[in-house]
Amino acid sequence: MAHDEVKHDFHLVNPSPWPLLGSLAVIVTALGGVTYMKGLFGLEAGTWWLLAVGLAMVIWVMFGWWREVIKEGGIGDHTPVVQIGLRYGMILFIASEVMFFVGWFWSFFEFAIYESARVGETWDSANALYADGLSRFADWPPVGVETFDPFHLPLINTLILLLSGTTVTWAHHALQHNDRAGAKLGLVFTVLLGMVFTMLQAYEYSHAAFTFDGTLYGSAFFMATGFHGAHVVIGTIFLAICLIRLLMGGMSAEKHLGFEFAAWYWHFVDVVWLFLFAFVYVVPFLVYGG
Structure with missing residues (x-):
């Protein structure tokens, strides 16, 4: 409905699939990112296809949702309010x-600024403390x-x-x-x-x-x-x-x-x-x- 057919300055949007699809796309992208980096659902780390599917879904939702918003603006729904x-x-x-x-x-x-003792073996520099023991902080970036x-x-x-x-x-x-x-x-x-x-x-x-x-x-x-x-x-x-x-x-x-x-x-x-x-x-x- 064009805005000149209503008597208020607000736009009451029609039911839209894009918020739900956008949420689903973000979830798939996040799971795909975790799968690619760490492995998930029995898939080995480095598996890229789930991340690719999620990103493709995000792009699809972006274009579809933006198209609807542009269409709404074109028919006068985007009033000053x-x-x-x-x-x-x-x-x-x-x-x-x-x-x-x-x-x-x-x-x-x-x-x-993490203390070397708390970093532990995750940094090669964890044991590289000064002889006097005054410095308790790991090197940053790590040694090497x-x-x-x-x-x-x-x-x-x-x-x-x-x-x-x-x-x-x-x-x-x-x-x-x-x-x-x-x-x-x-x-x-x-x-x-x-x-x-x-x-x-x-x-x-x-x-x-x-x-x-x-x-x-x-x-x-x-x-x-x-x-x-x-x-x-x-x-x-x-x-x-x-x-x-x-x-x-x-x-x-x-x-x-x-x-x-x-x-x-x-x-x-x-x-x-x-x-x-x-x-x-x-x-x-x-x-x-x-």
Whole structure:
């Protein structure tokens, strides 16, 4: 029902399968991730197909759900009151994502200051205490772990993400001023930069001198940077959909809420990377002699 047929400013959504299917997709993805890393349901570690099925389901739900939301906006269901609610929802979603990454940073810092005795045999450095016994803390990164030089590829990736933040802002401002050509160009650059970042991250992983299951440092490093990389991929897809909509004549200077949310999300991803670069790459390399 078009909104001009009702007498209130709220959108009463029709029954939708996407919330239930989205929950199922997330569960399958989580179980697939555990299976791939540790083994589950009789499947050996390294079994990838369940994770692939979960990710495919997530992508399918994303496209299906977003298509419905875009359709609702096109027929006038997204009134100013509804848009306020959507903005609050996006803000709360990003806030939950902040706490998600706070958990990974917390674990990284917790491992960095753990007492050697509590770490036990999980670190080679557990027995590498000073003769006077004054230092009770394990080395971080563990002895023998060769970390990445943050001023090579990680620095390049940092510059790429910072540049992508400027191009998405350019695209957003261009659309606000009805410069559709500028908005398209800015989005093209942003999507390409996001893809380049992901490829460089994969290249970096393939040349890592440590593994996911070798030390606590490796586990903390790959989980924190890996989840960030997943968010970059999601953000790139988000922006690519905005670009496709622009190319198809969608969105305008007055109505581009999806693009606004994509820009917020991309800036959040940028900020998370700056913290990762500083505390996961630079600090262990400089302070702890990685």
